Amino acid sequence: MENSNGKPANNWSNSSETAGKVITCRAAVVYGPGEPFVVEQVRVDPPQKMEVRIKILFTSICHTDLSAWQGENEAQRAYPRILGHEASGIVESVGEGVRDMKEGDHVVPIFNGECGDCIYCKREKTNMCERSGVNPFKTVMVSDGKSRFSTLEDGKPIFHFLNTSTFSEYTVLESACVVKVDPAAPLKKMTLLSCGVSTGVGAAWNTADVKAGSSVAIFGLGAVGLAVAEGARSRGASKIIGVDINPNKFIKGRAMGITDTINPRDQEKPVHEIIREMTGGGVDYSFECAGNLDVLREAFLSSHKGWGLTVVLGIHPTPRMLPLHPMELFDGRIIIASVFGGFKGKTQLPHFAQQCMKGVVNLDEFITHELPFEKINDAFQLLIDGRSLRCLLHF
Numbered sequence: 001m002e003n004s005n006g007k008p009a010n011n012w013s014n015s016s017e018t019a020g021k022v023i024t025c026r027a028a029v030v031y032g033p034g035e036p037f038v039v040e041q042v043r044v045d046p047p048q049k050m051e052v053r054i055k056i057l058f059t060s061i062c063h064t065d066l067s068a069w070q071g072e073n074e075a076q077r078a079y080p081r082i083l084g085h086e087a088s089g090i091v092e093s094v095g096e097g098v099r100d101m102k103e104g105d106h107v108v109p110i111f112n113g114e115c116g117d118c119i120y121c122k123r124e125k126t127n128m129c130e131r132s133g134v135n136p137f138k139t140v141m142v143s144d145g146k147s148r149f150s151t152l153e154d155g156k157p158i159f160h161f162l163n164t165s166t167f168s169e170y171t172v173l174e175s176a177c178v179v180k181v182d183p184a185a186p187l188k189k190m191t192l193l194s195c196g197v198s199t200g201v202g203a204a205w206n207t208a209d210v211k212a213g214s215s216v217a218i219f220g221l222g223a224v225g226l227a228v229a230e231g232a233r234s235r236g237a238s239k240i241i242g243v244d245i246n247p248n249k250f251i252k253g254r255a256m257g258i259t260d261t262i263n264p265r266d267q268e269k270p271v272h273e274i275i276r277e278m279t280g281g282g283v284d285y286s287f288e289c290a291g292n293l294d295v296l297r298e299a300f301l302s303s304h305k306g307w308g309l310t311v312v313l314g315i316h317p318t319p320r321m322l323p324l325h326p327m328e329l330f331d332g333r334i335i336i337a338s339v340f341g342g343f344k345g346k347t348q349l350p351h352f353a354q355q356c357m358k359g360v361v362n363l364d365e366f367i368t369h370e371l372p373f374e375k376i377n378d379a380f381q382l383l384i385d386g387r388s389l390r391c392l393l394h395f
Contacts, residue, residue: 028168047093056166293322
């Protein structure tokens with residue numbers, strides 16, 4: 001638990017008694033696509049070599065969790081499963097070989113890990129990781145191909161999700177997917193750095209490298225889209241256009257850097273034509289945060305000929321291919337995707353956390369709801385209804 005200042009209370013854990021032992025705790029288990037989460041007691045095994053077991057204090061819900069829960073991509077379905085990938089917590093125990101963390105450290109789990117040793121981790125230009133990178137098909141731990149979760153009654157395995165599985169009071173991760181943060185930083189806010197805020201801000205800072213005085217268009221004003229707006233605002237972008245079919249998001253958007261808004265349903269012509277008229281030919285940077293290929297094409301065409309850059313952030317479960325003709329790229333527009341905002345989690349996220357605590361990025365605006373963990377089904381409904389950016393669940 002945390003106290004009123006958002007910092008863990010001193011009696012957060014009895015880790016000296018639980019280290020090396022199986023822990024029984026609450027978790028939200030999904031047994032089939034779209035089925036309600038069942039909050040039940042599960043068994044969590046001790047961490048093995050190069051693994052960490054952490055006590056989750058806060059977890060929140062991202063659209064990726066929603067997509068996985070609904071089973072939109074049939075090839076990625078695996079049940080029973082513990083979803084969740086955006087959280088914060090405290091190290092309960094570490095496995096053999098873990099040297100950069102210890103019991104009691106404040107940490108943030110990340111779905112896109114950084115082992116530090118593979119060919120990708122050693123390259124400055126990518127944040128991919130051969131061993132612990134994001135993999136929606138992965139359901140077990142790397143070291144032995146087994147799950148660390150099992151049902152209480154019959155001991156059947158419960159599958160992992162996105163390297164993290166944070167919808168559980170305790171979870172086990174590869175150490176490459178756990179980032180230590182300053183203990184002075186409130187863990188409630190640090191939860192946001194697990195996915196949404198880092199993805200959006202990082203896309204503006206690292207992937208696009210938004211320049212002062214530039215123009216930006218953001219398609220989809222969920223948490224990631226608004227994080228892009230925060231990133232662009234902090235970089236001094238002069239015009240930040242927000243595009244969404246939910247007008248309720250425009251109020252929050254304007255508080256987070258959006259200067260102009262467009263609701264496609266209110267327009268008689270394509271959005272890209274409107275944006276070109278507003279900006280004298282198109283924006284310098286466009287960001288697709290909706291996971292919709294038709295929206296992606298509009299974002300691409302909204303960027304300026306000759307130098308416009310489109311960054312893909314939305315998750316696309318459809319089997320349809322990219323809606324572009326190769327000849328359109330000869331107009332000088334560039335399109336690129338971004339994972340976790342281009343951040344190398346272990347080496348770069350602690351500094352980003354410090355920047356957030358200094359007010360460079362306003363984290364408070366992203367937390368729109370807070371509920372006890374048992375209300376997880378209600379939290380998902382808030383996201384489905386478009387009423388929440390981030391609903392924080394607390395244990």
